[in-house]
Amino acid sequence: MKDKKAQMEIMGMMIIVIILVIAALFYVKFVVLQPKKEGASTLVQEQAYNLMNAVLNVKVCWGNVSVRDAIKACKEGRYLLCGEDACIYIGDEIKTIVSMSMPKDYADYQFIAGKPVSSGCEQPFLDVKSKECKYGVTSPRYINVEAEYCTLLKLCRSNIK
Amino acid sequence: MQIQETILVVFVFIIIMIFGLILFFRFTKQSIIQGHFENEKLRFESMITTFPLTPEIRCSFLSQEASCIDSYKLLAFKTLNKEEYYKNYYRSNLGYINITIYSLYPEKNGKICESATISDCGVWDLYVNKPKKINNKFVVRSPVSLYYPDKDGFGIGEIVIEWYS
Numbered sequence: 001m002k003d004k005k006a007q008m009e010i011m012g013m014m015i016i017v018i019i020l021v022i023a024a025l026f027y028v029k030f031v032v033l034q035p036k037k038e039g040a041s042t043l044v045q046e047q048a049y050n051l052m053n054a055v056l057n058v059k060v061c062w063g064n065v066s067v068r069d070a071i072k073a074c075k076e077g078r079y080l081l082c083g084e085d086a087c088i089y090i091g092d093e094i095k096t097i098v099s100m101s102m103p104k105d106y107a108d109y110q111f112i113a114g115k116p117v118s119s120g121c122e123q124p125f126l127d128v129k130s131k132e133c134k135y136g137v138t139s140p141r142y143i144n145v146e147a148e149y150c151t152l153l154k155l156c157r158s159n160i161k
Numbered sequence: 162m163q164i165q166e167t168i169l170v171v172f173v174f175i176i177i178m179i180f181g182l183i184l185f186f187r188f189t190k191q192s193i194i195q196g197h198f199e200n201e202k203l204r205f206e207s208m209i210t211t212f213p214l215t216p217e218i219r220c221s222f223l224s225q226e227a228s229c230i231d232s233y234k235l236l237a238f239k240t241l242n243k244e245e246y247y248k249n250y251y252r253s254n255l256g257y258i259n260i261t262i263y264s265l266y267p268e269k270n271g272k273i274c275e276s277a278t279i280s281d282c283g284v285w286d287l288y289v290n291k292p293k294k295i296n297n298k299f300v301v302r303s304p305v306s307l308y309y310p311d312k313d314g315f316g317i318g319e320i321v322i323e324w325y326s
Contacts, residue, residue: 005163005166006166009166009167009170010170012170013170013173013174016174016177017177020177020181024181024184027185027188028188031188031192043206043209043301043303046209046210046303047209047302047303047304050209050303050304050305050306051303051304051317053228053306054229054304054305054306054307054315054317054318055317057228057229057306057308057315058266058306058314058315058316058317059314059315063312063313063314066315097266097317100265100266100317101265101266101304101317101319103302103303103304103319104302
């Protein structure tokens, strides 16, 4: 009789220990081993957008025309910039500007100007890239005030192709 | 004998409870410290977006704010930071960080910008506050648009923020 009671108490203790172990496992799973939040790609998106904004602000053609206006001229297709075709001229300028200002760890880029549609930026009329830049982080799109065109800048790491 | 067994069971149970509670509070404390650190890191990373928007350095045209940094305001900010009152104000707001802006386009220039060298410089060491003991150092960087009022032109720079914990 006494042995049986002792066994019952040990059983009770075992149950408590098991409950504690299960609680500890749950705690470890949901609190300690919480998956890390994805913040890195947002930061790169921010970098890409900041670079795109900075490029659009720059004045080209002896400081007379901003890249923003030059892209508009390229879209309208009836302007000459600094004696050259607007699209060719601004494409070359963007190439020079972006290559000099690339963030650290990023070697390749793709700059697109196209038609703003609800889902993004389509029918590109200007596509400037360093090399093949397939897998990278794309900036949020910029749409000019008159909503005539939009731009995107994609940054790719040099070792990811 | 039966009482002794009961006391033993209760004693062992209490020991396990105490052990469990100690572990629980240790993990909780660690997760609070970790949470605080993550929050601080997030705040630090978001400074890449928020700091260039501060009116002290942001450029404006006829009171209309624009998405660029005024290079002359950078110099003013640096000078302001030397005054004790503002130094304490920024230290309490920004904490242990270093903020530097480097010019990248139209040209890289390693000279530090001061009032005397404003037309030929490319590095603005805006805010420097290093702790005596550094455990961790994190760096975030981002391109920024720089406005040069003397030339009425825009360049591209890189803002580098270093955070010490």
